[in-house]
């Protein structure tokens with residue numbers, strides 16, 4: 020007999036996913052909310068979690084993986100940093116120095132876009148328009164849009180992590 024394998028979704032995560040069941044017409048419709056719940060808790064959605072989500076939603080793991088892989092948002096190999104900074108690279112931000120801000124942040128943090136610092140504090144990502152073009156260039160970290168960024172403000176952002 021195989022030894023029991025350790026679950027990756029703890030009781031809290033499972034309960035949060037199940038809380039969505041009454042709000043959607045099918046279990047399949049809970050796929051995206053479930054991925055977000057897992058990502059919020061684990062900061063990534065490894066394959067083992069995909070399998071457990073699929074079991075909860077009575078789906079094939081491939082169905083869940085299909086949804087996950089459609090979005091660039093979910094990481095599968097390792098958790099993203101405690102702070103995930105989305106630096107806008109769309110036209111308004113690019114024209115107002117967004118690329119320089121991105122380069123500076125990456126240089127100071129010692130990582131490339133998409134990577135996480137070795138201490139796990141920061142992941143820098145590139146984003147398409149954040150819907151705050153009038154404040155270009157900007158980045159989104161958590162729920163906060165950092166507006167009208169300069170190199171100096173980017174340094175302040177890093178120092179506050």
Ligand code: FES
Pocket residue numbers: 107108109110111112113147148149150151152153155156157
């Ligand atoms: S182009 Fe950067 S927020 Fe719109």
